[in-house]
Amino acid sequence: MSTSIAILVVLTGLGLVFGFILAFANKKFAIEVNPLIHIVEDVLPKGQCGACGYAGCQAYAEAVVLNPDVPPNLCIPGKELVAKVVSELTGKVAEAVEPRIAQVRCAGSDGKAVKTYEYTGVDDCVAANLLFGGPKACKYGCLGLGTCVRSCPFDAMTMSPEGLPVIDPDKCTGCGTCESVCPKQVIAMMPLGAHVRVNCNSKDKGQAARKACSSACIGCSLCMRECPHGAIKMENNLAVVDAHICVEQCSDAKCLAKCPTKAIRPAILGIMPGTEDQTSVAANCPTYVKQNISAS
Known part of the structure; x- marks a missing residue:
């Protein structure tokens, strides 16, 4: 019994000694934080x-x-x-911050994009991309496994039943996290006031792009030739829109009516790419509405 008491006293004493040492060290070497x-x-x-x-x-x-x-x-x-x-x-001067939002540059949903094989591996886009670039015939399109959705720190993304991510404009902060994790670079940031967007990321030439996905940009350059402001350029068989020129100079997006695959669409937020409602852009794109709705 006496041995147990002695051990308890020794341990208590050691605890007190080390406690005083740590307290002294904490006070002596403390770093003041602003x-x-x-x-x-x-x-x-x-x-x-x-x-x-x-x-x-x-x-x-x-x-x-x-x-x-x-x-x-x-x-x-x-x-x-x-x-x-x-x-x-x-006490610093802050430059103006341009509001931006994520966009999904792919309309290759399950019903539009061709698959070369069925993927049954890890439910992750990065992992699927390691296996021959993923199951889709288009090697530039969204793989639809939701890596971007899970990475979003603001819960601003959901996966649609058709296999494409949808951006919630009320939650998206434009932080770019989803953009950085996408192995296909399908996601990019665009200004909030953008009129149009290209729902495609394919660099393949026309016939190959269309064979892999019915909604692909085929690089025909009709939209570029139709734009009177020079806001659209062709880069690697893909239409690229300068959103700033489009916002500042264009009030009637005539390019929308010329695209044969509807790869270039109104930049309507909060919906899956490729499902843009034509009637909701009547005020901003009268030429597009006149040629597409009235004719239907």
Whole structure:
């Protein structure tokens, strides 16, 4: 019994000694943290998306407070409101932040895209891409396994029954996380005010692209020739729209009526690519509506 008491006393004494040592070390070597860092961090949206270029919101808060060269407008999800608050807290000047949103550059749903084999592996786009580029005949299209959806820190994406992701415009912050995880680079950011978007990512030539997917851009350049503002260019057999020129100069998207596969469509948010409702763009695209709705 006495041995047990002695052991207990010794252990208690050692605990007290080490406790005093740790307390002394903590006080002696403590690093003072600028309280402004925590204030700035509380302002940030806490998505930990890394769109600012730093490893999370705390890392960016430390950088923007302590480094005079780090601008206050790097938080993409926070947009202009957060940039303004951070600039006021840090005494820095914030440049304007352009609102942006994710877009899915593929309308190759299960009913439109041809498959070369049935994939039964890991339910992940990156894993599927390792196996001959995935099951779709188009090696540039969405694989539809939802890696982007699961990676979104703001729950702004869902998978449609047709196998394509859908962006929720009320939740999407434009952080770019989904863009970075997509092995096919199907997802890209576009300005919120964009009039049109190209629902295709294929670099294949016309016949091959159309054979793999009925909604593919075939590189015919009809949309480019129809645009009077030079907002559309052909790059690697694919139409690419300069959204800024389109927004600033175009009030009647005539290019929409000329696309034979309807790969270029109105930039309607919150729906699956390829299902854009023609009637909802009557006010902004009268030429498109006149030639497509009235003729039907």
